[in-house]
Amino acid sequence: MSTGQPQPPDPLPGARLLFSLDPAVAHLNHGSYGSVPISVQRAQQRLRDETEANPQRFFTRGLVDRISHSRRHLATFLGAAPDSTALIGNATTGTAIVLQSLGLQRGDEIVCTDQGYGAVRLAVERECGRTGAVSRTLPLPLRATDTEIVEIVRAGLRPGRTKLLIVDQITSPTARLLPVTAIAATAREHGVAVLVDAAHAPGMLSMPVDAIGADFWVGNLHKWAYAPRGTAVLVVAPAWGERIEPLVVSWEQESGFPLNAEWQATLDYTSWLAAPVGLHTLRTLGVDRVRTHNAALAAYGQRVVGEALGLSPADLPDPGGPEVAMRIIPLPAGLATTVADATALRLHIADALATEVAVNAWGGRGWLRLSGQVYNRADEYDRLAHRLPALLATLT
Template structure:
């Protein structure tokens, strides 16, 4: 980590971008990484689909809906560089991970490897799978400041002859780290061949990084589009390698179960399909602003805001990651466990009018600050001005 020195230059706002959102301007929204923010044009597109659905529900659900969903799937899969025929729309990355876990017949003593940076809900699903099947959950410890070689070595060191599945994050939720999944997959293949499957949890990746899914070599990949690709919440993709597609089983059986993957996952009766149908409008908004311009703006603003807040609380600054999410370590003993972290996050919201991500990781509290095109430097300054008093 680095001592905060000169605050990086603030980026120029993207003209007109802030007007695309309907967020409460009195609140510093610094937690885009959790729930996203749906642009107004996407909200309107979704409302048009809702209006169509409510005008004649029977016709909406029974005439051509599956073809419309397939069209959206092809559009979104192309955006992330995945095979449309091997990709299914699902509600979120956690759902996709649970589908994968329920589709692999783990035997007693077989192992599922994750890292200690993994998303909590996925860890819960892994633990439940282990209770149900007798499998074993092995956790690879990875230092917060680990470089790519160290991350890769840590994952490989956790693999044994009993390992059946490795789950690795592309961008970690709690610690905002970019993991070298392509390198990890290559090393796993070189070490264990096809004996060990790899699931890439890319919940934050779509819209942030260019990782053509078909080039990664993963057995499974799951990513959300409601975070950084401006889709409505409830829009995610699960991409599956050809060897696994016939073995994928939906969590809920419905009328399309016999159709096989991906339709067996997508059609679940009276589901609200309007987020999926409106998702291409989100990609249109992102492309209209300029994907590279949005990424560069958000990464620069996140780094600037990180330094502003870190200086206010006297924290060391982790090395830049180029991501639109950054970490600020809190003083020792502040938000050091989950209950305390939740309580502090609520106080920040109630008393400072700021929404942040906050996690307790290995006995240390960390603020996770997100930057999106609707944010301004003032949002971070508001947090910086009020936080020192609050954590005292």
């Protein structure tokens, strides 16, 4: 009988067999590196074999067209215009392309939030150091409502000075779905360009990219869309297309965006060409079915682990939307309060409990982040709940 608390969903039959994960380990951190289905691994290996069988033919006979075909397939799935979308290596690469293309000058500013991804913050700091621009961080309370978040952003923009606002669609350290459509509309009112870091969105969320109204949108497909690692997209509003400067100049430079951002000579393009096979796997399982399953399983994991740590439902942050397949749990005070300590705890849990999780330091405390994926089972979260409190007790 349901208690009103999150319950585990029915497993998807045969889903675990689609992956080559070590069965001796509980893989509860799909959000960091994903897991590539066996069918996608094999498709990519066939492409690698094709490359090595005749490199000259592979790179010089129709490869640009094959990349464009794959891009059209992926962009259509995401609800983005193919001609406004470029395939790139990862979301951080897309962020670097955007930052380089802005033409920042001394006195300009970039605004981020304190729930943003660490590598993005480092990219912003580097670009500011090069150009004389400055960066500013907006604190977002963990339990702020969507309305409150939009108002914080509105108050934090400085028209005429703020050149770019960077906001996550789903935050990495806190697994929070942010109201990016409303935020983008607010930024437009102030004449501020918006970059949405949607590293976790492709495959997890159903919202079409074009419906957001952002100037720039970057997303990884290796996490929730079952693509090989090294597959991501940069979506650019038409008004910005001619201003995009790729990080590396290639023979496609004069072709303009998106080809000039995609083509990098002897790059390994097999991950991009195999990515549609990942979408085929997702569609075969049922896109909505997978989304519902994964979100429910993450919610269940948050509940049972939280209860084991003596937390009440009110102590467990809500992700802000029904499709979010990651949840966070506050760790005991004093644990994992720095990046180094969070990394050390993650490794300790992996070694001692044979369980892969994410541990982040944010807001002065440590947070355990759990993901839900079709290869996971409820008993993996139950085992973590049973064993984690004793392990943490040895550290406090």
